[in-house]
Amino acid sequence: MRFPGFVGGSYQMRSITTDCQRCINLYPDIDEMTTSGQGAKAPPTAKEAEIGALLGTPGLRLLQELPTLPVRGVWAVRNYSRVFAVSGNKFYELVNSGGVYSEIELGTLLTSSGPVGISDNGIQICIVDGANGYSYTLLENSILPAAYDFTAFAPANATAGATYTNNAQTFTVLYDIALSTLLQTTGTGDPLASDVLTLASGTGDATIAYASFSITSQMPWMANTAYAIGDTIIPTVGGYIYTAIVAGTTSNFPPNFPTTRFSTVYDGSVIWQRSSSFMQIKDPAFLGSNVITYQDGYFFFAKPNTNQLYCSDVFATTFNGLNFVNLEGSTAPILNLVSMHRQLYVQTTETTEIYYDAGVSPGFPFSRINGGYLDQGLAAQFSLAQTANAIFWLGQDRSGNNIVYTTSTFLPQRISTFPVEEQLEEYETTADAIGYTYTEGGHSFYVLNFPTAQKTWCYDISTGFWHERAYNQNGNLVMQLGVYHQFGFGIHIMGSYADGKIYEMSQDIFTDNGTVIIRKRIAPHLAKDMVRMFYSSLQLDIQQGVGLDGIQQGDNPICMLRFSDDGARTWSNIKDAGIGKIGEYKKRAIFWRLGYARDRVFEITISDPVFVALVGAEIYMDSGNS
Secondary structure, eight states: OOOTOOOOOOOOSSSSSOOOEEEEEEEEEEEEEEEHHOOTTTOOSSTOOEEEEEEEEEEEEEEEEEOOOOEEEEEETTTTTTEEEEEETTTEEEHHHHEEEEEEEEEEOOOOSSOOOEOOSSEEEEEEEOOOEEEGGGGOBOOOSSEEEEEEEEOSSEEOOOEEETEEEEEOSSSSSESSEEEEEEEOOOOOOEEEEEESSSSEEEEEEEEEEOOOTTTETTTTTOTTTTTTTOTTTTTTOOEEEEEEEOOSSSOOOOOOOEEEEEEETEEEETTTEEEOOOOTTTTOOOOEEEEEEEEEEEOOTSSEEEEEEESSOOOOTTTTTEEEOOOOOOOEEEEEEEEEEESSSSSSEEEEEEEOOOOOOEEEEEEEEEEEEEEEEEEEEEEEOOEEEEEEETEEEEEEEEESSSSSSOOOOHHHHHHHHSSOOOOOEEEEEEETTTEEEEEEEEEEEEEEEEEEETTOOOEEEEEEEETTEEEEEEEEEETTTTTTEEESSSSEEEEEEEEEEEETTTEEOOEEEEEOOSSSSTOOEEEEEEEEOOOOOOOSSSSTTTOOEEEEEEEEESSSSOOOOOEEEEEOOOTTOOOOOOEEOOEESSSSSEEEOOOOSSSSSEEEEEEEEOOOOO
């Protein structure tokens, strides 16, 4: 007979004698041609008793190991063609050159650990790490025309942020300067977008930068002035942007500032580095934040340990001190926020409030939607994640926590099962959970990682099944390696929580960067009227002939079986069966002489680095008389 319920997810109840199913590094792939997939009119498949198959979860391939660690966040921009990461106290761009990866160090943060928030507005990336914020100009690698001719009007005063346009190129004044005559400069070459043009006409030098954004925190170089690490200047000679990487006091005369990107220069006791466009946000109206999101030209932030929500100026990392609002439904601190369907979801420990762009000016431009209020909040700050049509989070309310919710409207839906919630209750803490979503093979997944508990749970949004994921650490199954996900360069990119490694994640990769992936299925109980059942054989319906070419692990792959007759408390010795060398498509994975039991649980394990598709199992058994 067909093994009932062999294809399924993790559902291990508190009473394992009721149900003890586990699905580790395997997930159910539903056959949409079955009646369960397309309704009563759909024709059954050849294997009528199955809903689909259990497929192997994706593996990892190392792309690059960043010099500092650990990875704290990744971000992809520009149609997913540019990828950035924060690792340790450094900000990097990951460069893909024909499949060979390297990194460029772009700047230094003031912190070295903990998740960061990252977003972009198409012009700048903005990073937050709690008390601090940083910006990086995405136009860094843009090129001006080979020859440019810039003419500016001559107001009495050129104010920081004022823009001038010539030949379809927009320039912004980076700091105030008095002007009295028409300014004009003509030059040749290919200055980078972050480079500045020094206009020498008039009563003094005016520094103008290409790109339609303003950076009011930058100041011209000044003699005998104390600067802190992260301070940014624009020398009036040379026109490049420099960041202090060693604090100190400048000399009497400006040094010969180098023009090579990331080069350094000694200036009294200060050491400047040509930083181009990465800088700390020093606007006094920036109040810090652990989280960030973007919508309609604005960056949105949450003032730490308060219920105050505030935003940047439009397409900028400058701020107006009046652009804030305090949440109406809760005095609890804001933990996270996300934009979906051009609506802003703001979550505290107790509630979720939803805002829309009301065009309010002056002041905070968004208003709360009527009815945009949920009584469910966040149990783990960084568990919030989003797909195109829904958000997901590990939630709580005034009655308890550790329930996983989703919503695409104003109504939360519980998606965690009783067994998942019971497992979470046993963890020492769940407040450190980190969540992400991704889509592969037509399935969309919400993945929850628990660093303290060293566990990973995954919800298949497409099917509604939960399964577990794990990394094989010397035979112990612990939390998976990657916790920070972005889709960039056309692949799934993962950042490691433990070190500075950046991986590609794919179902076509069958190891975790060379480490064996252990895949397990603990099937449902087999029992009938509590009489003895005699088991003559178990045959796996598995994709055969998947062995690897050459002498290596996986050239002759096997599956392993053991069973329990006391409700999954103790287990038998292991039996193994081959699933087929390369091309052995008729290989039978069958186990004989399996004894008898009143209540039996079977476990299948596969550790070879091969494609795994467990379609089901045939069990041959006879019942006894008592």
